[in-house]
Amino acid sequence: MEIIGHERPLAYLRAVATRGELAHAYLFVGPAGVGKRAVAEALARELLCSAKRHDFGGCGACADCALMANRAHPDVVTLSPAERLLTDADKKDIGIEDVHELTRRLAATAWRGGWRVAIVDGVERMSRDAMTALLKTLEEPGERTVFVLIAQTLSGILPTIRSRAVPLAFTPVADDELAPMLASLPAGERAPALALANGRPGIAVRLANDAEFRERALSEQREYHTLLRAALPTQFSFAEAESREPGRLEGFLSYAAAELRKDLAAAVGERQQRIAAALGIMLKTLASLAGANVNRRLAADHLFFQLDGLRRQTV
Numbered sequence: 460m461e462i463i464g465h466e467r468p469l470a471y472l473r474a475v476a477t478r479g480e481l482a483h484a485y486l487f488v489g490p491a492g493v494g495k496r497a498v499a500e501a502l503a504r505e506l507l508c509s510a511k512r513h514d515f516g517g518c519g520a521c522a523d524c525a526l527m528a529n530r531a532h533p534d535v536v537t538l539s540p541a542e543r544l545l546t547d548a549d550k551k552d553i554g555i556e557d558v559h560e561l562t563r564r565l566a567a568t569a570w571r572g573g574w575r576v577a578i579v580d581g582v583e584r585m586s587r588d589a590m591t592a593l594l595k596t597l598e599e600p601g602e603r604t605v606f607v608l609i610a611q612t613l614s615g616i617l618p619t620i621r622s623r624a625v626p627l628a629f630t631p632v633a634d635d636e637l638a639p640m641l642a643s644l645p646a647g648e649r650a651p652a653l654a655l656a657n658g659r660p661g662i663a664v665r666l667a668n669d670a671e672f673r674e675r676a677l678s679e680q681r682e683y684h685t686l687l688r689a690a691l692p693t694q695f696s697f698a699e700a701e702s703r704e705p706g707r708l709e710g711f712l713s714y715a716a717a718e719l720r721k722d723l724a725a726a727v728g729e730r731q732q733r734i735a736a737a738l739g740i741m742l743k744t745l746a747s748l749a750g751a752n753v754n755r756r757l758a759a760d761h762l763f764f765q766l767d768g769l770r771r772q773t774v
């Protein structure tokens with residue numbers, strides 16, 4: 460599979476793998492859909508591919524590569540909120556039982572007698588106990604075992620885990636690298652889809668291949684665009700709907716914050732200060748939504764009320 464962007468982390472991993480100087484653990488950090496998992500799986504193929512000669516990321520044709528393409532290779536153990544080893548995927552966080560099972564599988568002899576790769580995708584979504592158990596495993600790494608820890612953000616990850624892993628940052632991919640992935644779309648949908656993908660190849664792939672996902676995302680984007688500029692009564696009815704259908708407030712805030720960041724770069728003087736203030740309010744609301752026991756309806760009402768106040772200062 461071709462990887463879009465990420466020349467620096469790829470070049471780094473290729474170099475240390477070639478020199479036989481891989482660390483026991485890496486921590487890939489970057490936004491969802493940007494390509495962290497794709498690079499982790501390329502590293503696994505690099506280590507486990509049985510073809511003698513191949514480019515970084517395996518030959519793609521041998522039995523090992525075929526097993527990995529199906530995420531079925533016994534020497535690659537993957538754990539994520541959606542791919543549990545023991546606990547129920549309905550549980551919010553990855554549990555300590557999952558980490559114990561991961562450790563147990565890694566301690567067994569490698570099926571192919573070579574490397575073992577553990578991919579833990581969503582470290583920030585682990586319970587405190589699970590993180591402590593993971594730390595213990597990282598402190599006593601097995602021979603020829605590589606951990607790839609994946610997270611969208613560093614916050615919430617134990618500093619002791621962070622200090623045990625080599626960090627690699629994944630930044631959004633440039634639009635001109637993403638554009639070819641969306642070339643199959645009707646001309647009028649390419650630019651909005653590119654804006655939606657926002658530097659994330661994983662999202663671009665879904666937008667290009669999943670018509671239902673694309674239609675939903677684009678119509679949501681149009682709705683958010685209108686809502687941002689709507690009068691207060693319309694915004695309040697969105698706030699009311701949000702309490703029945705939670706989660707859309709985050710979607711709106713992410714969209715609106717991205718729009719305002721663009722405006723901020725172009726604005727000057729008083730307008731710039733107002734945009735910065737609005738952006739501050741949005742980011743604060745977004746952060747507060749992550750907390751427990753938030754009254755979402757109230758948070759949304761308060762947000763629109765504050766934004767309206769800022770807007771009125773202009774007249």
Ligand SMILES: [Zn+2]
Nearest residue numbers: 508518521524
């Ligand atoms: Zn291969």
